Amino acid sequence: MSTHSLIQTLPKTELHVHIEGTFEPELMFAIAQRNGIEIPYQNVEEVRQAYDFHNLQSFLNIYYAGAKVLVHEQDFYDLAWAYFEKCAQDHVVHTEIFFDPQTHTDRGIAFETVLKGLKRACDDAQEKLNISSHLIMCFLRHLSEEAALATLEQALPFKDDIIGVGLDSSEVGHPPEKFARVFAKARAEGFLIVAHAGEEGPPEYVWQALDVLQVNRVDHGVRSEEDSKLMQRLIDDKMPLTVCPLSNLKLCVVSDMREHNIRRLLAQGVMVTVNSDDPSYFGGYVNDNFIAIAEALDLTAAEIKQLCIHSFIASFLPESEKQAWI
Ligand code: HPA
Ligand code: ZN
Numbered sequence: 027m028s029t030h031s032l033i034q035t036l037p038k039t040e041l042h043v044h045i046e047g048t049f050e051p052e053l054m055f056a057i058a059q060r061n062g063i064e065i066p067y068q069n070v071e072e073v074r075q076a077y078d079f080h081n082l083q084s085f086l087n088i089y090y091a092g093a094k095v096l097v098h099e100q101d102f103y104d105l106a107w108a109y110f111e112k113c114a115q116d117h118v119v120h121t122e123i124f125f126d127p128q129t130h131t132d133r134g135i136a137f138e139t140v141l142k143g144l145k146r147a148c149d150d151a152q153e154k155l156n157i158s159s160h161l162i163m164c165f166l167r168h169l170s171e172e173a174a175l176a177t178l179e180q181a182l183p184f185k186d187d188i189i190g191v192g193l194d195s196s197e198v199g200h201p202p203e204k205f206a207r208v209f210a211k212a213r214a215e216g217f218l219i220v221a222h223a224g225e226e227g228p229p230e231y232v233w234q235a236l237d238v239l240q241v242n243r244v245d246h247g248v249r250s251e252e253d254s255k256l257m258q259r260l261i262d263d264k265m266p267l268t269v270c271p272l273s274n275l276k277l278c279v280v281s282d283m284r285e286h287n288i289r290r291l292l293a294q295g296v297m298v299t300v301n302s303d304d305p306s307y308f309g310g311y312v313n314d315n316f317i318a319i320a321e322a323l324d325l326t327a328a329e330i331k332q333l334c335i336h337s338f339i340a341s342f343l344p345e346s347e348k349q350a351w352i
Contacts, residue, residue, distance in 0.1 A: 033316040039120040039337040042268035046093045047304025048109040058095040102143025110151040116313040122160045137180045160189040167200035174208040190218035197227040202234035209239040229253035266340030270303035283322035
């Protein structure tokens with residue numbers, strides 16, 4: 027079987043995808059038009075041309091601007107539904123979706139509007155596509171601890187629909203420990219914990235994610251390789267890393283896919299998984315990420331299968347459901 031067919035055929039989960047990062051320009055234009063909101067582009071080609079990033083911040087500026095056209099519950103539904111259709115194409119049978127409530131509530135959109143739209147799409151995906159999902163709410167780390175605490179309070183009435191909390195946005199200068207109290211409260215409320223760490227930030231931020239935030243998974247974490255003690259800790263704890271190869275390439279975390287460390291991390295026994303992060307902005311969904319690393323790093327069929335198995339082990343699915351897929 028060809029590598030492409032193998033990747034296409036294998037069932038998998040996706041554990042690191044920002045729903046706002048799945049916003050394709052065509053849908054952005056359609057929603058902007060129906061909401062009467064101006065966007066600073068004439069057409070879809072102009073939008074795609076703007077997607078030329080040199081680091082995380084240069085991407086985030088455009089990503090937050092695009093999200094401004096999302097206003098109504100139906101907008102959030104349409105955004106998530108379009109992503110679920112991509113999941114179906116890529117044989118993603120389960121996905122754990124990040125959303126950034128502060129990007130919307132800071133513009134006067136109700137938390138409930140965002141959540142209800144996303145949740146309705148999740149319910150429809152289960153019913154119509156047989157794809158299961160969880161929602162993970164991320165705090166924007168460039169904003170204050172106080173703002174994150176207020177967001178956590180807003181989420182409590184919807185606790186049953188949100189499996190966990192995470193930490194995203196501008197990493198350098200905003201270490202995990204800035205949010206120690208927010209994550210302690212989230213843990214006490216029963217949320218599972220993830221955090222972006224070691225994407226652009228140093229290994230020290232991964233240590234803080236583990237020891238201060240007490241994460242269940244690390245998002246990205248690729249810079250952990252710079253610290254051998256940290257590597258041993260990740261291996262000993264079977265701590266998953268949700269790696270996003272095309273994101274790392276587009277945001278210049280690596281300068282060439284042939285230099286990506288995911289294969290080395292896998293060989294050393296780290297629980298790495300493959301994910302798309304912000305597929306509309308970075309040039310591909312999860313299978314495109316598999317193909318990119320399979321080609322650049324010459325992955326074997328066994329390695330590709332192992333990465334898919336990891337995606338189930340590292341998921342927040344009940345143990346019995348994981349086993350059924352492995
Ligand atoms: N890193 C940090 N914040 C983000 C990302 C990312 O890759 N994508 C969307 N928000
Ligand atoms: Zn991310």
